[in-house]
Amino acid sequence: MRVLMIGAGGVGDAAARIAAERDFFEAWFVADYDLTRAERTVAAVQSRSAKESRFTALQVDASSATAVSELATEVGATHVFNAVDPRFVMPIFEGALAAGADYLDMAMSLSERHPEEPYARAHVKLGDRQFAQQESWEQSGRLALLGIGVEPGLSDVFARYAADHLFSHIDELGTRDGANLVIRDDAGNEIFAPGFSMWTIIEECLNPPVVWERARATRPDGTVDLDRGFFTLPAFSDPEMFDFPEGIGPVECVHVEHEEVLLMPRWVDAEKVTFKYGLGAEMIAMLKTLQTLGLDSTTPIEVKGVMVAPRDVVAAALPDPGTIGPRMEGNTCAGLWVTGTGKDGRPRRTYLYHVVDNADSMRDYDAQCVVWQTAINPVVALELLASGVWTGTGVLGPEAFDAAPFLDLLAAPRPQGYGSPWGMEDR
Amino acid sequence: MRVLMIGAGGVGDAAARIAAERDFFEAWFVADYDLTRAERTVAAVQSRSAKESRFTALQVDASSATAVSELATEVGATHVFNAVDPRFVMPIFEGALAAGADYLDMAMSLSERHPEEPYARAHVKLGDRQFAQQESWEQSGRLALLGIGVEPGLSDVFARYAADHLFSHIDELGTRDGANLVIRDDAGNEIFAPGFSMWTIIEECLNPPVVWERARATRPDGTVDLDRGFFTLPAFSDPEMFDFPEGIGPVECVHVEHEEVLLMPRWVDAEKVTFKYGLGAEMIAMLKTLQTLGLDSTTPIEVKGVMVAPRDVVAAALPDPGTIGPRMEGNTCAGLWVTGTGKDGRPRRTYLYHVVDNADSMRDYDAQCVVWQTAINPVVALELLASGVWTGTGVLGPEAFDAAPFLDLLAAPRPQGYGSPWGMEDR
Numbered sequence: 001m002r003v004l005m006i007g008a009g010g011v012g013d014a015a016a017r018i019a020a021e022r023d024f025f026e027a028w029f030v031a032d033y034d035l036t037r038a039e040r041t042v043a044a045v046q047s048r049s050a051k052e053s054r055f056t057a058l059q060v061d062a063s064s065a066t067a068v069s070e071l072a073t074e075v076g077a078t079h080v081f082n083a084v085d086p087r088f089v090m091p092i093f094e095g096a097l098a099a100g101a102d103y104l105d106m107a108m109s110l111s112e113r114h115p116e117e118p119y120a121r122a123h124v125k126l127g128d129r130q131f132a133q134q135e136s137w138e139q140s141g142r143l144a145l146l147g148i149g150v151e152p153g154l155s156d157v158f159a160r161y162a163a164d165h166l167f168s169h170i171d172e173l174g175t176r177d178g179a180n181l182v183i184r185d186d187a188g189n190e191i192f193a194p195g196f197s198m199w200t201i202i203e204e205c206l207n208p209p210v211v212w213e214r215a216r217a218t219r220p221d222g223t224v225d226l227d228r229g230f231f232t233l234p235a236f237s238d239p240e241m242f243d244f245p246e247g248i249g250p251v252e253c254v255h256v257e258h259e260e261v262l263l264m265p266r267w268v269d270a271e272k273v274t275f276k277y278g279l280g281a282e283m284i285a286m287l288k289t290l291q292t293l294g295l296d297s298t299t300p301i302e303v304k305g306v307m308v309a310p311r312d313v314v315a316a317a318l319p320d321p322g323t324i325g326p327r328m329e330g331n332t333c334a335g336l337w338v339t340g341t342g343k344d345g346r347p348r349r350t351y352l353y354h355v356v357d358n359a360d361s362m363r364d365y366d367a368q369c370v371v372w373q374t375a376i377n378p379v380v381a382l383e384l385l386a387s388g389v390w391t392g393t394g395v396l397g398p399e400a401f402d403a404a405p406f407l408d409l410l411a412a413p414r415p416q417g418y419g420s421p422w423g424m425e426d427r
Numbered sequence: 428m429r430v431l432m433i434g435a436g437g438v439g440d441a442a443a444r445i446a447a448e449r450d451f452f453e454a455w456f457v458a459d460y461d462l463t464r465a466e467r468t469v470a471a472v473q474s475r476s477a478k479e480s481r482f483t484a485l486q487v488d489a490s491s492a493t494a495v496s497e498l499a500t501e502v503g504a505t506h507v508f509n510a511v512d513p514r515f516v517m518p519i520f521e522g523a524l525a526a527g528a529d530y531l532d533m534a535m536s537l538s539e540r541h542p543e544e545p546y547a548r549a550h551v552k553l554g555d556r557q558f559a560q561q562e563s564w565e566q567s568g569r570l571a572l573l574g575i576g577v578e579p580g581l582s583d584v585f586a587r588y589a590a591d592h593l594f595s596h597i598d599e600l601g602t603r604d605g606a607n608l609v610i611r612d613d614a615g616n617e618i619f620a621p622g623f624s625m626w627t628i629i630e631e632c633l634n635p636p637v638v639w640e641r642a643r644a645t646r647p648d649g650t651v652d653l654d655r656g657f658f659t660l661p662a663f664s665d666p667e668m669f670d671f672p673e674g675i676g677p678v679e680c681v682h683v684e685h686e687e688v689l690l691m692p693r694w695v696d697a698e699k700v701t702f703k704y705g706l707g708a709e710m711i712a713m714l715k716t717l718q719t720l721g722l723d724s725t726t727p728i729e730v731k732g733v734m735v736a737p738r739d740v741v742a743a744a745l746p747d748p749g750t751i752g753p754r755m756e757g758n759t760c761a762g763l764w765v766t767g768t769g770k771d772g773r774p775r776r777t778y779l780y781h782v783v784d785n786a787d788s789m790r791d792y793d794a795q796c797v798v799w800q801t802a803i804n805p806v807v808a809l810e811l812l813a814s815g816v817w818t819g820t821g822v823l824g825p826e827a828f829d830a831a832p833f834l835d836l837l838a839a840p841r842p843q844g845y846g847s848p849w850g851m852e853d854r
Contacts, residue, residue, distance in 0.1 A: 192719045289716040292619045294744040303743040306733040313740045316730040317721040 001025040001386045004072050004101070006062050006092055007083035008032040008041040009197075010322030010371035011106065011149070015083060017365045018372075018379045020045045020052055021415065024386035029075050031060035044366070062088040068095025077101045079385070081378060085199055086110055093130055093144060102142055102385070104378050106149030107200070108259045111207060114232070119208045122230040126210070126262050131395055138394040148381045148398050149374040150334045150354065151177055151275075152259035154410075154422075157377075158336040158352040159260070161403035163268045166350060170270040170340040175260045176351070178244040178251035178278030179332040181358065181370070183324050192282075193324045195332065195370030199315040202296045205279065205287050208232035209255035212265045212273040229265060232257075235291075236284055240276060244333045245425055246355045251278035267399035270340075290314060325368030328358045332369045354410075354422045380410050380418055428452040428813045431499050431528070433489050433519055434510035435459040435468040436624075437749030437798035438533065438576070442510060444792045445799075445806045447472045447479055448842065451813040456502045458487040471793070489515040495522025504528045506812070508805060512626055513537055520557055520571060529569055529812070531805050533576030534627070535686045538634060541659070546635045549657040553637070553689045558822055565821040575808045575825050576801040577761045577781065578604055578702075579686035581837075581849075584804075585763040585779040586687070588830035590695045593777060597697040597767040602687045603778070605671040605678035605705030606759040608785065608797070610751050620751050621710075622759065622797030626742040629723045632706065632714050635659035636682035639692045639700040656692060659684075662718075663711055667703060671760045672852055673782045678705035694826035697767075717741060752795030755785045759796045781837075781849045807837050807845060 001024060005012055008030050019028055032038040038057035045055050058075070061067045062084050068091055072080050080096035082089065082105040089109045096103035108127035115123070127146060137144050147153055155175045163170060183193040194201055212229045236254045243250045258275035265273055279287075290296045295314050300307040335353030342348035354373065361372035381398070384390040390401045398406075411421040428451060432439055435457050446455055459465040465484035472482050485502070488494045489511050495518055499507050507523035509516065509532040516536045523530035535554035542550070554573060564571050574580055582602045590597060610620040621628055639656045663681045670677045685702035692700055706714075717723045722741050727734040762780030769775035781800065788799035808825070811817040817828045825833075838848040 285712065286716045286720065289713045290720075293713065293717075293741060295722070295741065297744065301740075301743050303735050303739050306735055308730050308733060308735050308740060310740055310744045312730050313728075313735060313737055314720060314722065316728050317724065317737045 001382065002027040002029075002076050002078045003081055003382065004029045004031060004075055004077035004079070005081040005083055006031050006060060006068065006088075008037040009083065010320070010368070011375045012083035013041045013044065013322055014365060014367035014372045014375035015081070015379055016041050016045050016055060017048065017367060018376050018418070019382075020049055020055070022379065022383060024383045026054065027075070028055050029058055029077065030055060031058040031071060033059070033061060035059040063091055065091040065095040065098065068092050069098035072096060072099035072101050079104065079382060081382070082106070085197055086203070090129060093133075096144070097133070097137060097140060097142060100140065100142065103144040104148055104381065105146055106153060106374060106378060108146050108152070108262070110203070111210075111257060113208060119232055119234045122210055122232050125230060126257065126259050134395045141393050143385075143392050144395045145381060145385075145392075146395060146397055147259045147263055148378045150377055151175055152263055153374075153377040153398055154334060154354055155260050155336050156263050156398035157403045157406050159264045159268045159338075160399045160401070161407060162336065162338040162350065162352060164403060166342060167338060167340045167348060168343050168345065170268070170338060172272045172274060172337070172339045173260070173264050173268065173270045174273075174337040174339075175258065175275040175335070176242045176244075176253055176278070176337050177276075177334050178242060178248055178253065179330060179370070180248045180251075181328055181330040181332060183327050184329070185327070193319045193327075194321060195324070195328070195368060196321055196374075197315060198318050199311055202287065202290065202311055202314070204256045204258060205277065206235050206291055206296050207257040208235065209237060209257050209275070210261050211255065212261050214271045230261070236279075238276075242276065242278065242337070244278070244335075245351070245353055245423060246331055246333065248331055248333055248355075252280060253278045254284065263397035264399060267397060321368070322371060325358065325362050325366070328368050331355050331357050332373060334373060349427045351425045351427060352422065353425070354420070356420070376410070376418060376420060380406060383409065428809065429454040429456075429503050429505045430508050430809065431456045431458060431502055431504035431506070432508045432510055433458050433487060433495065433515075435464040436510065437747070437795070438802045439510035440468045440471065440749055441792060441794035441799045441802035442508070442806055443468050443472050443482060444475065444794060445803050445845070446809075447476055447482070449806065449810060451810040453481065454502070455482050456485055456504065457482060458485040458498060460486070460488060462486040490518055492518040492522040492525065495519050496525035499523060499526035499528050506531065506809060508809070509533070512624055513630070517556060520560075523571070524560070524564060524567060524569060527567065527569065530571040531575050531808060532573055533580060533801060533805060535573050535579070535689070537630070538637075538684060540635060546659055546661045549637055549659050552657060553684065553686050561822045568820050570812075570819050571822045572808060572812075572819075573822060573824055574686045574690055575805045577804055578602055579690055580801075580804040580825055581761060581781055582687050582763050583690050583825035584830045584833050586691045586695045586765075587826045587828070588834060589763065589765045589777065589779060591830060593769065594765060594767045594775060595770050595772065597695070597765060599699045599701065599764070599766045600687070600691050600695065600697045601700075601764040601766075602685065602702040602762070603669045603671075603680055603705070603764045604703075604761050605669060605675055605680065606757060606797070607675045607678075608755055608757040608759060610755050612754070620746045620754075621748060622751070622755070622795060623748055623801075624742060625745050626738055628710075629714065629717060629738055629741070631683045631685060632704065633662050633718055633723050634684040635662065636664060636684050636702070637688050638682065639688050641698045657688070663706075665703075669703065669705065669764070671705070671762075672778070672780055672850060673758055673760065675758055675760055675782075679707060680705045681711065690824035691826060694824060748795065749798060752785065752789050752793070755795050758782050758784050759800060761800060776854045778852045778854065779849065780852070781847070783847070803837070803845060803847060807833060810836065
């Protein structure tokens with residue numbers, strides 16, 4: 001396996017550090033628009049293991065499918081692993097196919113609001129542009145594995161696991177994400193610095209959240225139309241206190257737009273699919289202010305003679321999420337709340353989850369917990385693809401694969417597995 | 428009198444419209460960095476009075492004292508009137524002196540925080556850099572009239588009026604500013620759009636507010652040190668509900684950094700000088716969010732290959748305050764709350780104020796009320812200087828001049844006066 005990873009931001013950097021401990025690939029190319037970032041990641045990997053020669057830093061323009069394709073061909077990539085922000089999904093996705101490589105990402109092609117009823121009807125949904133190319137991928141015999149970070153990614157693996165091993169009927173697949181992370185400045189005062197790209201947080205949280213419900217997917221004649229099951233809500237809808245495990249406790253969660261809602265109904269039977277994010281009151285107020293001030297906009301405006309998109313400025317003004325690990329404390333939790341009927345025929349309510357303590361990811365990988373938790377899952381998936389435990393062609397989500405070997409490999413102690421256990425709580 | 432007005436934003440544009448009705452000057456040059464803005468202002472003036480030939484549009488770089496000086500010399504300006512944002516005070520101020528012209532502004536040179544105790548001790552204060560050049564202005568026999576907008580400006584005229592005509596002893600000179608303005612989008616929904624430059628609002632409100640108190644200005648030996656009377660507070664200190672007249676009603680006011688506190692103690696006797704702004708809870712929350720996100724910063728950062736200051740982006744993302752008049756409803760009130768002992772020896776508490784209804788400023792001048800209320804005062808001052816009623820040399824505030832003729836000319840019906848009455852309420 002020869003991996004071309006595009007993007008050496010926080011997640012790409014952590015993925016390289018995790019991959020460096022594994023034997024399943026022969027080469028890992030780290031490409032970034034900014035070559036010095038790619039070089040920094042390769043240097044970090046080599047400083048952890050001096051004889052590591054499988055990693056190479058390269059420059060690439062991820063906005064150009066041609067540039068991606070040419071580079072993938074040049075380095076003989078078998079897998080193109082997209083680790084940049086979701087604006088670049090389509091050129092990388094198309095560049096990989098043109099080069100005859102398999103493809104993985106951790107976020108899907110962007111949505112577009114319904115022009116008349118943005119807070120009621122779905123329009124162009126997350127991933128629609130990728131699933132539209134399903135036939136080309138199948139015909140070429142190549143695999144595009146979409147959404148294989150932590151959320152989407154591990155959450156989708158949990159969905160498949162719940163359907164196969166825990167439930168005979170699922171009412172709701174509800175991804176619930178929460179944390180108790182605190183970031184401090186040099187003087188020890190708590191500061192605001194999100195653990196993930198603020199560009200993406202704004203995109204997820206201010207877009208109309210999407211929900212899938214089977215009830216809405218039934219036509220008058222009784223046949224089921226998958227697409228009709230999707231509808232949207234106003235941002236920050238249905239606040240709910242969700243109790244997160246391992247000391248995090250209750251956090252206010254609201255609906256946001258997220259890939260799981262688009263992926264899970266394609267492969268897993270359920271009555272309803274939702275995603276709620278534990279934003280907390282402070283972040284919700286901030287996002288509302290950004291919206292009120294027009295600072296969520298991605299349309300460039302003229303500012304003193306230069307053109308910039310306000311949202312890019314908001315993201316650039318905050319600390320780089322990849323650099324805040326040393327100043328962070330606490331746990332982050334990704335998980336799936338499943339309700340329905342258990343294999344024994346009795347009502348069941350189970351939370352499947354994965355918690356990472358920032359102190360652990362910093363100690364073992366010098367990576368902050370939120371980006372590390374995202375980065376580990378595509379590496380596990382690549383290893384399962386390299387060993388042939390996972391196989392497939394076409395455009396697929398994580399739910400299309402057997403969940404058990406993924407969860408086993410993730411949890412097994414190092415060096416056999418990845419040493420990152422997941423948990424399960426019946427409530 | 429030949430006026431070189433620098434800046435054709437909202438305030439400059441309104442000042443030109445007001446001035447066009449008066450006879451006291453022979454030429455009014457409208458100069459802007461963006462020539463099309465200057466031309467738009469001149470076209471607006473000429474569309475209101477076809478035979479108006481005193482106005483000319485010009486281009487200038489206000490960040491260059493040399494450019495300002497050369498232009499002022501070229502057009503034979505007797506008065507340079509600064510109508511741009513306060514970052515450009517120093518080059519315009521210095522350019523005017525170099526050209527041998529008098530100078531007026533509506534905001535003073537910017538402050539700098541105390542490096543160790545920003546929320547306790549004043550450091551470089553508003554206007555300090557201008558007052559430092561007092562000697563050069565006096566020696567050249569030229570006048571620099573600082574802070575002659577509405578606040579600072581009319582508020583300072585009220586202070587002098589209160590001292591001369593209403594009070595024998597003043598405890599507090601407290602500028603209090605509030606409004607009940609609402610801005611609507613095309614569909615009639617209320618939207619957020621400040622009536623004044625967001626750049627300046629951030630500067631005023633997030634800088635440590637400055638207060639002057641005589642008690643703190645007394646040395647152990649009993650002599651008074653003016654400078655020691657200034658101290659600072661944390662932003663948004665001492666919230667107070669102030670009841671504004673003419674239907675506005677109670678608005679929550681907090682301390683902000685403002686020129687009046689620096690000007691009034693130089694010419695008017697009082698125990699304490701404060702400025703409180705009726706920001707309201709929504710604006711306070713927004714400003715705190717901008718600060719938390721680092722979007723108040725004026726230091727350029729790199730965003731996708733270009734350098735921009737986040738605060739410039741915040742200002743640019745909002746509607747131009749000069750354009751929102753047609754969508755605005757309500758009244759804006761500027762005024763001075765004076766407490767102390769009246770001329771009759773009895774306790775007195777008086778609010779001197781000036782209220783503008785947006786409907787009136789739109790009807791008569793096609794200008795929104797907040798910028799119009801700022802713009803009228805320097806025009807009145809220029810007329811008093813042209814007629815010789817006001818005279819002076821050196822760097823002076825509005826308090827240094829007799830208040831009565833100013834207030835009379837402002838309030839007298841058009842066309843003799845400016846037809847904009849002020850009010851007084853004893854409480």
